[in-house]
């Protein structure tokens with residue numbers, strides 16, 4: 001199983017040298033089978049970042065959605081229409097926590113997808129929708145994922161969650177934070193039990209409060225930082241993450257062997 005970062009940038013990256021933080025999880029089949037691929041988040045950049053990896057929308061079996069910001073869902077209209085019209089109706093499993101599905105359709109996708117062809121009036125016209133109950137997680141190609149609601153945007157009125165993933169392959173476990181505030185109380189047990197941590201990390205002078213900032217992450221225990229890779233960063237000069245005890249910043253198109 002291999003995880004490749006199509007991009008490692010923030011929502012606002014300008015595509016000059018990086019794309020938004022979407023990932024491709026790919027099986028390594030033993031015989032002559034084609035690999036199966038799951039796209040983890042499908043942002044507005046996806047048609048460009050995936051093209052750079054040599055992938056088309058019909059190369060995916062599934063897409064997982066962590067939350068409804070456009071760097072995570074802004075490419076779904078493209079994926080839906082391209083697969084429907086260009087790639088012979090190829091269908092992708094749309095895997096997402098149940099509570100995201102109605103707002104995903106009503107507030108993000110309906111305007112562009114509701115009227116495209118006879119009978120195409122809902123999400124299931126384009127995708128095989130798999131509604132997750134986060135407490136049950138889900139299985140994909142022999143891999144089990146725990147789905148972890150992680151506070152992302154916290155206001156007085158409400159909290160927007162992003163659904164982080166904790167994956168268990170045969171050989172390795174990994175924690176993928178997606179987008180989350182710095183929340184060591186909530187995340188420390190996952191940090192400790194993961195073999196490898198993929199952590200969203202804000203850089204620069206502004207602390208937005210919706211992502212963990214590098215200056216916060218650097219305070220984590222050395223044993224946690226020693227297995228932590230950083231992504232979802234802005235295009236500021238990077239600190240020397242290795243000198244600070246991290247594995248480093250993930251580069252665009254970097255892959256990880258997950259066993």
Ligand SMILES: [Zn+2]
Pocket residue numbers: 010011021069071072179232
């Ligand atoms: Zn994001």
Ligand SMILES: [Zn+2]
Pocket residue numbers: 067069152162179
């Ligand atoms: Zn977000």
